Amino acid sequence: MVERDDGDARTVTATTLERPQARALLELDSVSKRYESVSETIHAVEDVDMSVRERELVALLGPSGSGKTTLLLLIAGLLRADGGSVRFEGRDLASFTKSEALAYRRTKLGFVFQDFNLSAGLSAQENVCVPLLLRGVPHGEAHGRARASLAQVGLERRLTHTPDRLSGGEKQRVAIARALVGEPKLILADEATGSLDTETGDAVLELLAALPREHGAAVVLVTHDIRATRHADRVLQMRDGRLSELQ
Amino acid sequence: MLLSLQAISKRRDDSATRMTLDDVTLQVGRGQVVGVFGRSGSGKTTLLQIAAGLAAPDSGAVSYDGQRLDRLSSTERLRLRRREIACVWGSRPPQRGLSVLDHVQLALLVDHRDRRDASRRAREALLACEAEHCERARLEEISDGERQRVEIARALTIEPKLLLADSPASNLSIVEQETIMRLLATLARDAKVAVLITAGDAQALIGADPVLYLSGGRIVDPHGTRQGGTLHRFPGRARLAAADG
Amino acid sequence: MSAKHALLGLLLDTPAYPYQLASRLEQRLGPSWEVNSGQLYQTVKTMERDGLIERVQGAGGGREDRHVFAITDDGAREFERWFQGSPDHVRLPRRPLLAKITFAGPERLAEALAKVDTYESECAARLAGVARLRDELTTDGPLVRAQELLLRLNLSTDVIQLEGELRWAAHARELLQWLAEGEAVWPSRHRQARSGERRHDRSGARKELFGRMARSAPSTAPAGDAQRGPDAPRGPKRVPGEDDASG
Incomplete structure (x- = not known):
């Protein structure tokens, strides 16, 4: 049973009932992914069904090596499923051309990684600008939106700092601002608190948990940190490539 | 000389007496490839950080193009790194999710270049660095040798006067080392760029001249012996009259 | 001696x-x-x-x-x-194996490779032996015995030398394999190198880019480009003691 401790008495079911208009954003239908080596075949992801609705916060738990990261790569269109389908807003990712796949990642998705994945030589503001500039947004607009996005994560005073002058928690907040700046539909966070201490990690979790409410983005939190579950609408567990829902 | 480091010293962060760099003097002129090799921890990266204006020496002078780099404001040093001093940090992990072309044009994009101009220049640099074939691949998909050539291409998009490269050819096969070093040699000769490059071993520094050995924070003087140790004279030991055992 | x-x-x-x-x-x-x-x-x-x-x-x-x-x-x-007495000069040994490789010619590259393999195995065996001797030295206990440390220096010298030999062997193998793949030009009696298709484009791009850089090099003006902003000020503002590095 997933317990919520935010003073809100909604249950998991109630959450979905409360937003009857929320439609499935992402649907995985018996998705499989194998890696083959000379001697053996590893089923990284096996027959996974999963759906994420708009503005939903889904926590995906599981030990390392359980296939969580492979699943994220499949959702991001960075890996192609061997079987089954991954659909985003009703479209099968397998039908995307290469440039459509790129556009999908750039406009619909935001990424947050354990190691922040920031450009070392660039300031916080420039780092946040990058996805916009790559999309062709003019400089002035890109910088304005980056500033706004950094303000939303509480870093309006760190605009010109390069990553080496930011703390771990600040770096992760820059990464979240970068994930947000393109107004994505879905944010994929891979062990986002993995290199942060408990307190900083909690603050980052709070920030991620607020994204559906404040920015209308759905979030998939891949983690082995059980604390993430208290913010989640649903908790899924991955084990040996198979997915199950924790009740 | 475009870059001149004069008697640079830097203490280790955790120690009052131990030195990361100890009285290092070196110069790099346009058209020259200077190689510095040494084990990890010998101070190579710190040396390049100081040359790039990313770190300040405790003592000594850093001159770039006739001005004291160590006395410029951080904004001015940043401006130089955006326009004239390019850095390649060989061991940095790749930024995931970006295509090679995105990565290479990034420096131009954040420097307010037009997007089409940025990608044209990025493609040109990739071609010149023999990495155009991986333009559409993602950074994490390409080989180590390609990665280093991509990093050099990225550095070249700003058309720098000085290129600082931290171990770009280490851990590569000899053929890839050769490719990279030949590229840098051509770059120095034809583009009149000053190149300062480090490596874990001298083997990787094919074509660099001079090749300097950095050990314990000092450049080992090729023309003389190291100062510092005093010669211990052999103690006159008494002859023993009897055998033991 | x-x-x-x-x-x-x-x-x-x-x-x-x-x-x-x-x-x-x-x-x-x-x-x-x-x-x-x-x-x-x-x-x-x-x-x-x-x-x-x-x-x-x-x-x-x-x-x-x-x-x-x-x-x-x-x-x-x-x-x-x-x-x-006289200073301890470095002396580089002449290596018969290296001379054999040098004069092997393209027809005997495979044999040369085999010789490198044999040499490498022997080095690996010798290294294992010396390393064992070195590791058998006990330097535990409260006393650091000068003679033990000096013996260790002697043994380490052999280990380092043998490591160098192993490195050389790997290096030689790479080069021989590369030669065997036909990537180099031999004197006329031998095979010709494969010509790279892309070589022409690449050298063209190099010529163009490097030439442009060289033309802008002697002056302090930036490369002629209307899109580029004004050049960095040459007369530095002096801000002694300032440092933006922290890592």
């Missing part, structure tokens, strides 16, 4: 029987100082004749192995002369 000065070095510490000298030589300097007894007695005889060592104990006529030998004043002076 001959064993003479090393033997004098041993006798500086304490007089010894010749058989003790043989084993101590190896104990102090490592396995590369192994001498057979014939050589040893020959050297001892010569040294005694030259007045560098003398018999101090023992009986049994003229046989060296029955006597304890000690260093004489002349011997100590000879040791000192040697120690202070």
Whole structure:
């Protein structure tokens, strides 16, 4: 049973009932992914069904090596499923051309990684600008939106700092601002608190948990940190490539 | 000389007496490839950080193009790194999710270049660095040798006067080392760029001249012996009259 | 070097029987100082004749192995002369294997590769042996024994040398394989290199880009480009002591 401790008495079911208009954003239908080596075949992801609705916060738990990261790569269109389908807003990712796949990642998705994945030589503001500039947004607009996005994560005073002058928690907040700046539909966070201490990690979790409410983005939190579950609408567990829902 | 480091010293962060760099003097002129090799921890990266204006020496002078780099404001040093001093940090992990072309044009994009101009220049640099074939691949998909050539291409998009490269050819096969070093040699000769490059071993520094050995924070003087140790004279030991055992 | 000065070095510490000298030589300097007894007695005889060592104990006529030998004043002076003597120059060995590879020609590259493999295995075996000796040294306990540390230096020297040989072997193999793939031009009697299709485009791009950079190099003006902003100020504002580095 997933317990919520935010003073809100909604249950998991109630959450979905409360937003009857929320439609499935992402649907995985018996998705499989194998890696083959000379001697053996590893089923990284096996027959996974999963759906994420708009503005939903889904926590995906599981030990390392359980296939969580492979699943994220499949959702991001960075890996192609061997079987089954991954659909985003009703479209099968397998039908995307290469440039459509790129556009999908750039406009619909935001990424947050354990190691922040920031450009070392660039300031916080420039780092946040990058996805916009790559999309062709003019400089002035890109910088304005980056500033706004950094303000939303509480870093309006760190605009010109390069990553080496930011703390771990600040770096992760820059990464979240970068994930947000393109107004994505879905944010994929891979062990986002993995290199942060408990307190900083909690603050980052709070920030991620607020994204559906404040920015209308759905979030998939891949983690082995059980604390993430208290913010989640649903908790899924991955084990040996198979997915199950924790009740 | 475009870059001149004069008697640079830097203490280790955790120690009052131990030195990361100890009285290092070196110069790099346009058209020259200077190689510095040494084990990890010998101070190579710190040396390049100081040359790039990313770190300040405790003592000594850093001159770039006739001005004291160590006395410029951080904004001015940043401006130089955006326009004239390019850095390649060989061991940095790749930024995931970006295509090679995105990565290479990034420096131009954040420097307010037009997007089409940025990608044209990025493609040109990739071609010149023999990495155009991986333009559409993602950074994490390409080989180590390609990665280093991509990093050099990225550095070249700003058309720098000085290129600082931290171990770009280490851990590569000899053929890839050769490719990279030949590229840098051509770059120095034809583009009149000053190149300062480090490596874990001298083997990787094919074509660099001079090749300097950095050990314990000092450049080992090729023309003389190291100062510092005093010669211990052999103690006159008494002859023993009897055998033991 | 001959064993003479090393033997004098041993006798500086304490007089010894010749058989003790043989084993101590190896104990102090490592396995590369192994001498057979014939050589040893020959050297001892010569040294005694030259007045560098003398018999101090023992009986049994003229046989060296029955006597304890000690260093004489002349011997100590000879040791000192040697120690202070000519500088210790680096000497690079001539390598028969390398000469074979050099003259193998394209037809015998496979054989050359096989020789490298054999040499590599032998180095690996020798390295394992020396490393074992080094690791058997006990340097535990409260006392750091100078002689043990110095023996370790001797053994490490062999280890480092053998590591270098292994590195060389890997290096030679890479190069030979590359040659075997036909990537280089041999003299006319041999095969020609494959021509790279892309070579032309690449050198064209290089010429264009590097030429442009060279033209902008002598002056301090930026490369001619209307999109570029004004050049960085040449006259630096001086802000002594400022530093933006923190890592």
